[in-house]
Amino acid sequence: xxxxxxxxxxxxxxxxxxxxxxxxxxxxxxxxxxxxxxxxxxxxxxxxxxxxxxxxxxxxxxxxxxxxxxxxxxxxxxxxxxxxxxxxxxxxxxxxxxxxxxxxxxxxxxxxxxxxxxxxxxxxxxxxxxxxxxxxxxxxxxxxxxxxxxxxxxxxxxxxxxxxxxxxxxxxxxxxxxxxxxxxxxxxxxxxxxxxxxxxxxxxxxxxxxxxxxxxxxxxxxxxxxxxxxxxxxxxxxxxxxxxxxxxxxxxxxxxxxxxxxxxxxxxxxxxxxxxxxxxxxxxxxxxxxxxxxxxxxxxxxxxxxxxxxxxxxxxxxxxxxxxxxxxxxxxxxxxxxxxxxxxxxxxxxxxxxxxxxxxxxxxxxxxxxxxxxxxxxxx
Amino acid sequence: xxxxxxxxxxxxxxxxxxxxxxxxxxxxxxxxxxxxxxxxxxxxxxxxxxxxxxxxxxxxxxxxxxxxxxxxxxxxxxxxxxxxxxxxxxxxxxxxxxxxxxxxxxxxxxxxxxxxxxxxxxxxxxxxxxxxxxxxxxxxxxxxxxxxxxxxxxxxxxxxxxxxxxxxxxxxxxxxxxxxxxxxxxxxxxxxxxxxxxxxxxxxxxxxxxxxxxxxxxxxxxxxxxxxxxxxxxxxxxxxxxxxxxxxxxxxxxxxxxxxxxxxxxxxxxxxxxxxxxxxxxxxxxxxxxxxxxxxxxxxxxxxxxxxxxxxxxxxxxxxxxxxxxxxxxxxxxxxxxxxxxxxxxxxxxxxxxxxxxxxxxxxxxxxxxxxxxxxxxxxxxxxxxxxxxxxxxxxxxxxxxxxxxxxxxxxxxxxxxxxxxxxxxxxxxxxxxxxxxxxxxxxxxxxxxxxxxxxxxxxxxxxxxxxxxxxxxxxxxxxxxxxxxxxxxxxxxx
Numbered sequence: 001x002x003x004x005x006x007x008x009x010x011x012x013x014x015x016x017x018x019x020x021x022x023x024x025x026x027x028x029x030x031x032x033x034x035x036x037x038x039x040x041x042x043x044x045x046x047x048x049x050x051x052x053x054x055x056x057x058x059x060x061x062x063x064x065x066x067x068x069x070x071x072x073x074x075x076x077x078x079x080x081x082x083x084x085x086x087x088x089x090x091x092x093x094x095x096x097x098x099x100x101x102x103x104x105x106x107x108x109x110x111x112x113x114x115x116x117x118x119x120x121x122x123x124x125x126x127x128x129x130x131x132x133x134x135x136x137x138x139x140x141x142x143x144x145x146x147x148x149x150x151x152x153x154x155x156x157x158x159x160x161x162x163x164x165x166x167x168x169x170x171x172x173x174x175x176x177x178x179x180x181x182x183x184x185x186x187x188x189x190x191x192x193x194x195x196x197x198x199x200x201x202x203x204x205x206x207x208x209x210x211x212x213x214x215x216x217x218x219x220x221x222x223x224x225x226x227x228x229x230x231x232x233x234x235x236x237x238x239x240x241x242x243x244x245x246x247x248x249x250x251x252x253x254x255x256x257x258x259x260x261x262x263x264x265x266x267x268x269x270x271x272x273x274x275x276x277x278x279x280x281x282x283x284x285x286x287x288x289x290x291x292x293x294x295x296x297x298x299x300x301x302x303x304x305x306x307x308x309x310x311x312x313x314x315x316x317x318x319x320x321x322x323x324x325x326x327x328x329x330x331x332x333x334x335x336x337x338x339x340x341x342x343x344x345x346x347x348x349x350x351x352x353x354x355x356x357x358x359x360x361x362x363x364x365x366x367x368x369x370x371x372x373x374x375x376x377x378x379x380x
Numbered sequence: 381x382x383x384x385x386x387x388x389x390x391x392x393x394x395x396x397x398x399x400x401x402x403x404x405x406x407x408x409x410x411x412x413x414x415x416x417x418x419x420x421x422x423x424x425x426x427x428x429x430x431x432x433x434x435x436x437x438x439x440x441x442x443x444x445x446x447x448x449x450x451x452x453x454x455x456x457x458x459x460x461x462x463x464x465x466x467x468x469x470x471x472x473x474x475x476x477x478x479x480x481x482x483x484x485x486x487x488x489x490x491x492x493x494x495x496x497x498x499x500x501x502x503x504x505x506x507x508x509x510x511x512x513x514x515x516x517x518x519x520x521x522x523x524x525x526x527x528x529x530x531x532x533x534x535x536x537x538x539x540x541x542x543x544x545x546x547x548x549x550x551x552x553x554x555x556x557x558x559x560x561x562x563x564x565x566x567x568x569x570x571x572x573x574x575x576x577x578x579x580x581x582x583x584x585x586x587x588x589x590x591x592x593x594x595x596x597x598x599x600x601x602x603x604x605x606x607x608x609x610x611x612x613x614x615x616x617x618x619x620x621x622x623x624x625x626x627x628x629x630x631x632x633x634x635x636x637x638x639x640x641x642x643x644x645x646x647x648x649x650x651x652x653x654x655x656x657x658x659x660x661x662x663x664x665x666x667x668x669x670x671x672x673x674x675x676x677x678x679x680x681x682x683x684x685x686x687x688x689x690x691x692x693x694x695x696x697x698x699x700x701x702x703x704x705x706x707x708x709x710x711x712x713x714x715x716x717x718x719x720x721x722x723x724x725x726x727x728x729x730x731x732x733x734x735x736x737x738x739x740x741x742x743x744x745x746x747x748x749x750x751x752x753x754x755x756x757x758x759x760x761x762x763x764x765x766x767x768x769x770x771x772x773x774x775x776x777x778x779x780x781x782x783x784x785x786x787x788x789x790x791x792x793x794x795x796x797x798x799x800x801x802x803x804x805x806x807x808x809x810x811x812x813x814x815x816x817x818x819x820x821x822x823x824x825x826x827x828x829x830x831x832x833x834x835x836x837x838x839x840x841x842x843x844x845x846x847x848x849x850x851x852x853x854x855x856x857x858x859x860x861x862x863x864x865x866x867x868x869x870x871x872x873x874x875x
Contacts, residue, residue: 057493058490060453064452064482067478071460071471072475078460078475079467079468079471079833081460082467083465083835086839093457096450096453100447101446101447101450101858103446104446108865111860112856113857150545151713151714153469153830154713156703156741160465160832160833161464161465162468163834164835335471336549338550339476347483349484353484357487357491364494364498364499364503378498
């Protein structure tokens with residue numbers, strides 16, 4: 001039966017899927033973080049910029065669609081988090097705004113700021129976007145300082161429903177080490193994925209060697225942070241929802257969710273194995289270039305599992321530390337049954353969209369990118 | 381009290397973002413059709429000249445496309461960051477088209493833009509041509525959905541208010557999509573993009589003619605662009621006509637403001653400029669009837685009765701009923717658990733007055749009048765420039781067909797200097813549409829003052845100036861890069 005409850009869970013699945021795909025596609029950001037580190041000279045940097053430059057719009061569009069889908073399915077999150085954690089989201093958006101123009105502008109005559117400035121914008125977005133998005137997602141586990149009072153609409157003088165509890169408007173998230181660890185973890189993952197993608201996408205042995213070195217460092221960092229984050233997730237208190245909708249803090253809630261949802265645990269483990277296998281094979285075998293094809297689905301699955309841990313099994317996915325009762329759950333923040341049902345029909349098109357993207361991705365990337373192609377063909 | 385300064389700065393920030401976005405989007409919409417037509421000619425004739433011609437316009441398209449994307453992402457998220465109350469109050473309806481836009485249109489644009497730009501040697505000619513068309517179609521589809529969303533704010537349909545969840549909820553998806561306002565808004569906006577693309581291409585081509593460079597390229601481009609532009613202009617006129625009728629029906633205050641009509645009536649005159657009027661013309665335009673009744677600003681504020689006997693409430697009565705609705709809402713919420721019988725009565729009062737809910741937040745009836753001079757003059761600028769540009773395109777096409785355009789320097793100059801005019805016309809159009817509906821975010825249901833987020837004025841001021849700096853910088857850079865690329869000509873090379 002397709003009940004309201006089912007639709008809410010279905011839409012959280014779509015959010016998880018888009019979130020998983022978004023983190024995988026952050027390889028564009030991760031790759032750009034390496035422009036000046038892995039790229040030692042102009043031709044190498046140009047290769048990196050043009051390689052990520054043929055995919056950046058997919059990441060960007062996935063971010064926009066993630067936002068749109070969140071708005072359509074869980075509008076209370078959209079209003080509470082975006083309007084509340086104002087500065088975090090504005091910062092994230094601004095880095096993406098700079099990215100959007102930088103590819104097109106960087107090598108064009110008349111661009112005023114010069115090539116390296118625009119590439120620095122790409123690197124800045126490459127580092128800050130995964131870091132900030134990761135930190136923001138960290139608050140899904142640790143909670144934020146806000147209240148929600150829907151009855152406020154009846155107060156003519158002050159009808160605002162969602163209010164943030166402090167003037168930092170989201171920047172205070174860095175005061176909680178878990179959020180920062182989560183952010184750095186996402187950043188190091190994005191850089192690892194970026195390196196894997198570039199190794200596969202560019203045909204240049206010298207650059208590949210430099211990228212493998214970066215991959216080793218970033219993935220090492222990722223593993224360390226992963227262990228720290230996992231330790232916290234197992235031990236920390238989570239925000240549990242009871243049958244009446246009341247929210248309480250329950251020790252080890254997230255770990256318990258994993259144990260109580262074996263399918264999610266399996267998803268997480270399969271994802272982790274694929275990710276590690278992709279990276280390990282790339283690091284151990286010098287001629288192995290296809291690591292991204294293991295790490296990408298691995299990342300997507302693992303991130304999906306994390307979203308499910310924080311949203312399913314009677315858990316408040318966007319908890320309020322200021323007022324537990326204000327915490328957002330799938331049930332109290334979703335769109336109406338009619339809208340979710342309508343949008344569920346719309347969502348059936350997603351496999352078709354993914355299919356044509358994949359088809360043209362293959363068409364465009366049959367041959368790896370070379371300096372020769374950039375000399376003779378179109379380039380940024 | 382919601383601070384007036386907060387509301388105004390939030391509005392200003394949204395207007396800034398939307399205004400900048402609408403500098404780049406119309407060119408995307410129009411140029412896409414023009415270059416896709418050119419590439420179609422190339423694929424049919426196999427003439428390399430047309431390939432080079434379409435590739436040149438694609439370069440300019442790509443430079444412009446990026447900035448459109450950059451401003452667009454801010455717009456989407458600003459609904460949440462700056463209009464958070466709005467996002468919940470109507471998110472159940474408004475979020476859907478935004479999500480559909482992403483799923484259906486943006487991925488299409490992103491995928492096929494890359495194939496179009498980088499795929500010349502990687503896919504077959506036909507697939508490449510299809511990609512160019514699909515990039516343009518994707519842009520048009522994204523316009524469908526964002527304008528469905530916008531039209532719903534101007535004329536909300538297909539929803540019911542639910543006091544338990546405190547929001548309007550969608551009950552009829554197709555009413556939302558087939559909203560008559562959405563249909564005319566879509567054609568009006570997209571075809572005005574065709575005009576923008578056409579005037580842009582004609583203007584730049586005329587520059588080449590003035591410089592006596594690339595003559596064949598310039599004349600060929602002008603031919604395609606002028607035809608696209610003239611078709612576009614007629615479609616803009618038709619959809620503009622139905623927009624006027626819709627405004628008269630659903631947003632009479634917007635129409636009255638656009639006409640500066642203080643006191644209306646039957647056979648209302650159309651004002652060309654203050655003091656110059658065409659008798660009964662406004663009635664014809666707004667109601668398609670020479671004796672049609674068009675209310676003026678004072679009529680709307682004081683209440684009026686149309687000839688068919690329908691009585692329209694005065695502003696004071698609407699405000700009164702709005703306050704009743706909000707009070708009944710609060711009573712219902714307070715008594716829902718403890719006194720279901722009293723709550724049911726309050727619920728009934730709320731339902732009876734829900735159409736005026738937003739008026740409850742209005743303090744005085746003066747707030748219900750949008751800034752008249754701005755809307756009045758924006759409307760005249762839009763229509764006047766539109767008419768002038770149509771004339772220009774017809775003249776240019778006629779001269780080109782008579783093979784005299786290459787020698788008519790005056791027309792070449794006028795065409796070149798007209799490029800900014802089409803942008804001014806587009807901006808003026810949005811001023812009419814958006815300033816004209818003040819104070820409403822959602823007509824009658826939610827005023828701007830009840831829609832804003834609870835952030836400090838200083839925060840919004842900071843982001844406003846930040847966006848001013850970023851967008852202006854990008855605009856200047858884009859124009860410089862374009863000018864350099866144009867000077868290099870169709871054989872443009874990067875570096």
